[in-house]
Amino acid sequence: MSETCDNHCDTCSQNCEDRKVPLDLKARLNPESRVRRVIGVVSGKGGVGKSLVTSLLAVNTNRLGMRTAILDADITGPSIPRAFGIREKALGDGVHILPAMSRDGIQIISINLLLENAADPVIWRGPILAGTVKQFFSDVLWDEVDVMFIDMPPGTGDVPLTVFQSIPLDGIIVVTSPQELVGMIVGKAVKMAQMLNVPILGMVENLSYFLCPDNGKEYRIFGGNGASNAAEEFGLPLLARLPIDPAISLACDQGRIEDIHGSWLMPAVETIKEIEGGAA
Secondary structure, eight states: OOTTOOSOGGGOOOOOTTOSSOOOOOOOOOTTOOBSOEEEEEOSSSSSOHHHHHHHHHHHHHHTTOOEEEEEOOTTSOOHHHHHTOOSOOEEOSSSEEOEEOTTOOEEEOGGGTSSSTTSOOOOOHHHHHHHHHHHHHHBOOOSBSEEEEEOOSSSSHHHHHHHHHSOOSEEEEEEOSOHHHHHHHHHHHHHHHHTTOOEEEEEEEEEEEEOTTTOOEEOTTOOOHHHHHHHHHTOOEEEEEEOOHHHHHHHHTTOGGGOOOSTTHHHHHHHHTOOOOOO
C-alpha cells in the first residue's frame, strides 16, 4: 500500500495488492461530450483499406443526417485528415481539445492534427500510444455525436487491446480483402474481439472487384474468396464489397473523400442505424 493511500480505491489508478475494488480501465467521456454509438473499424493486417472504409462509412452516415465523428486511433500511420483534406491543426478551449471539422461537418481527431509537421514520425512505445487514444476519447469535446467511428491500427497489439478493453464499443466492423491469406490473418482480429466479448457487426471486403467501363463486367483482380470464406467460418454477415475504383483513390489523395457517392456500404450503415447505442 502506498504511504499516501487514502483508501478510496474507486478513484485510485494504482493497482496495488491492497485494492478493495477492481481497477477500472474504462475511458469515459468528459461531462460536456455526448456520443451515442461507438463503432470500431478493424483489420488483421495493414493495407486492406481500413481507413478508406472508416471514411466512407462516416461520409454515408453523415449524409443521412446523423452527426458523425472519426477518432483516428492509428497513431503511427494516420491518414484520415489527408482523405478529408484537413490541414489546419486541432485547437483547444483551455479545458478540452476541439476536433477539426470536415467540409460537410464530420468531427475528426487525429495525431496529425496535433503535430507541428504532419510528416514527422510518431516514435512512441505501446503504452503511450494506447494512452493517447484514451485521451482522444476522453479529452476531446465531442458535440452531440450520433455515431463515432474509431479507425484502429492493424493487428492485435496494444492499441486495439486498449480500445477493446477501455472504450465502450457498440460493435466493430472487420475489413479484409479477397486473398485467402488476408482472410486467415483477419481471423485473428475476429477471435480477439470474440475473446473480449466485443460485438462484431460484420465484415467488409475491400478491393473486391474491378468494374470494366468498356463491357460492364466485374473482374476479381485479386481473386480468392478470403472474405466470404472467413465470414462463413465465423458466422458473420459480409456487409459490403468495395470495388477497385481509381476515382476513390484519387479523391483520397486530393482530400475529397466527401465527393464520393456510392451505395456499396449502405447495408453496413443500416446495421449501424439499428444499434441503440450505449450513450457513452
